[in-house]
Amino acid sequence: MDQLRALRYFSKVVETGSFTRAAEAFSVPPSSLSRRIADLEKSLGANLLKRSTRVVQVTEIGQVYYRQVQGILFQLEQSDETVRSYQANPTGQLRISSLAGFGERLLLPLLNEFKVLYPDIILDVNLSDELSTLGSDDVDVAIRGGYAPNEWVQAVRLMNNEFIPVAAPEYLKKMGTPKNAFELRQHKGLYFRTPAGPNPWLCEIEGEWHDVSAPAVAVSNSSKWLGEQAVAGLGIMMAPRWSLADYLDSGELEQLFFDPALSVSQNPDMAIYLLYQKQRYLVPKVKAVVDFLVARIKNV
């Protein structure tokens, strides 16, 4: 029995909820699926599906099996791709996920260059601050703040992600420049909302962490819009240094200095990481984009 074929049939039936629709996907008659899945059930000694002529239900054990089989089929596909693309030119679809702000400002311009170097790679870029589940599916490389989630994932530190406090000169003229961290609480705050909630303003004084956040006048997950609010003099904002270069150069925003410095997390190792599955580095398209991004971003 070709179990792999049976597993693919079974998976598709679970997904479509129908033998006929699943059969269309494989361009074979439904009778083939019926036979193969029946064989599979016989060899496992359990019913995976509860059939009637109108609906197909997945049994409890069928659902368990389906979830595990999904992972197995996915892994096999990836392994096959690794071998197939071995010592070939970088080709195919490459799915990249990135932090939204970083993506807009730094990644997309770089990818335009990348596209010229590797015209056979079809890019699929997803900008979002949500954590994509690297490894289980859907993404070849991801750019994230934070740290490696597990041992299968390689994390390359691309650059610092130091958050610095800034405000418009007019705002500081009007409200005064805060001399120490605790004065911030008398100011107005513009906050970046991460999936984990708005970023607080933290300060470590004598080994103890203090939240010195000012009352919020605006919270958003759009760093572009927040920047405009800050330029308009609505309040103080903490944002990654790399996202503020234009504003600081033009003088539209000024950096505020505190001693000790402010941060948005107790973790000192905040940085931008490039994540990919170790074993997938053998796939030329993955190797190409990793090498390219590391060379262009890290070594500056």
Next chain:
Amino acid sequence: MDQLRALRYFSKVVETGSFTRAAEAFSVPPSSLSRRIADLEKSLGANLLKRSTRVVQVTEIGQVYYRQVQGILFQLEQSDETVRSYQANPTGQLRISSLAGFGERLLLPLLNEFKVLYPDIILDVNLSDELSTLGSDDVDVAIRGGYAPNEWVQAVRLMNNEFIPVAAPEYLKKMGTPKNAFELRQHKGLYFRTPAGPNPWLCEIEGEWHDVSAPAVAVSNSSKWLGEQAVAGLGIMMAPRWSLADYLDSGELEQLFFDPALSVSQNPDMAIYLLYQKQRYLVPKVKAVVDFLVARIKNV
């Protein structure tokens, strides 16, 4: 093409280094393996093996593929077993790995009861302090000190693993009973060697950790032998409380008290954990032993 069959053939050839020996394992002629593997290579567009009539070598990409295929075949086997044994009586081989000391003292007596309850389960017990790689292979449940290695593994806290300092009454009469931790450095130490090295004696004073280990007179990975050395009055030993019950009851060894207390690790969460793969709890034999051990050890 039945890729799964081809993968099994390929794996066995890699392992045996020979088409003939691999063919024997499947009771088919070598020509079958030759044809299936050739098909596989053709479909992947890469050479996995470098053949001559005398030796079979695995190519670079073949080794990569082999490692990944290994995991896939193993996972599929486990998933199949989950389904096959679903709603059946606990049967089959059950592989248990345990810390050596804990295994001898507590686990083996319990397993004798377990064998009576589940006569169809064939136990395969491995006592060792080496870390077995749960998940990738070879073990159904493991008992370890420490913490859950990753998200696939369920860790159930079985009992405390507090290390306490003890010595023989004669030793203390001769050498004096240390009044505070730092006096220990003038004593003699018996050390348990873990795979990570001998366990130091640590003490946290005013937020700072101090190593107060005494010079070693003996180091061993045999807790039994170390215990005998301690009884013989050769020095002070730190060992898990559960392993010392007999000695303390009989008065052969006395507990030493310090304020603050001594420990062997900066991690306060030292405990004995029962580890198993989450999804394998569905396999009756695994569920049986997990439920049994948790009930008999945890709820005391």
Next chain:
DNA sequence: TACATTATTGTCTAAACGACAATAATGTAC
């Protein structure tokens, strides 16, 4: 250089899978 061992190839047979038609079952609409 001869030999034994080993992988491959050719040919036949058996098993497995797909195609197509016919049948049985069931949810829905009236």
Next chain:
DNA sequence: GTACATTATTGTCGTTTAGACAATAATGTA
């Protein structure tokens, strides 16, 4: 409550694919 349309299953046949066995070619060793 009944008729109908949709859908999964089953029977039969043809095609594809894998295994058995013998013959061949290749290669490391003695």
